[in-house]
Amino acid sequence: MTLRHAIFPVAGLGTRFLPATKALPKEMLPVVDKPLVQYAVEEAYAAGVREMIFVTSRHKRAIEDHFDRTFELEDALERSHKAELLAIVRAVKPDDMECVFVRQAQALGLGHAVLCGRHLVGDNPFAVLLPDDLMIGSPPVLAQMAEQFAERQASIVAVQEVPAEHTRRYGIVGGRAVGERLVDIERIVEKPAPDVAPSRLGVAGRYVLTPRVFDEIAAQPRGVGGEIQLTDGIAGLLRHEKVFAYRYQGRRYDCGSKEGFLQANVELALEHPELGAEFRSYLRGLTL
């Protein structure tokens, strides 16, 4: 089974970024010079995914436009011989990449958003990427997970160690270590209090899932916060199949929060080939 499909749930309200997200989708906020959603799409493409499925809502038109051709712009760049910019614009959607948009009419939760992509994924394994978790890894984090999936032929969930006082922010997994980076999951709980959390391994926004999870999500009653949780669907999947947690190699920025978003901008600007050196000396000159 190879990984051809990815679901990008981008239907959330993005309330933590108001007023910026009143008319602009959170996923279109740029980190340095690229919107968050493009980082996630590039990561999926690097893992071999070619069918990108965006679960959107009202006010998310900018995402569709971003992955569409822009003939006037391309024409203008071509005529003014701006070949480098033209290449950047064209690379947003390579020719062998398919983009499909499906609506989630009501924000009923991440599990529900994933279920909205079911008819497009069919009976295939698929990835889920939350674009507000910006992942930097080499190889890219989803490619690391696709390799684990190819080896194990079982669902793989990205995890990282989180501080005890943060367990309430994550899905937390418990299980048996298999080698250095894998955990054979026995339990997964959404946003537990620290004293009942099965471990400190928190789920980050990357998943490779087998299609059976759709049945399990559909069978779930509403979970934490009255939402249909993906975590509960994965807990259901555990009753039938193995699911592994994978400690990814790389860094994660929680760009759904202002702190994480600012950190990503600063750190990626410092690494930027054109901006890095000057930006570093600018930061050094600040009296903090």
Ligand code: UTP
């Ligand atoms: P968040 O919990 O970050 O919610 O969702 P949000 O609405 O985007 O942001 P805040 O908390 O109000 O600021 C995690 C991911 O799940 C998607 C979001 O778009 C985001 O990528 N999501 C969440 C949906 O697509 N549909 C939902 O019903 C809920």
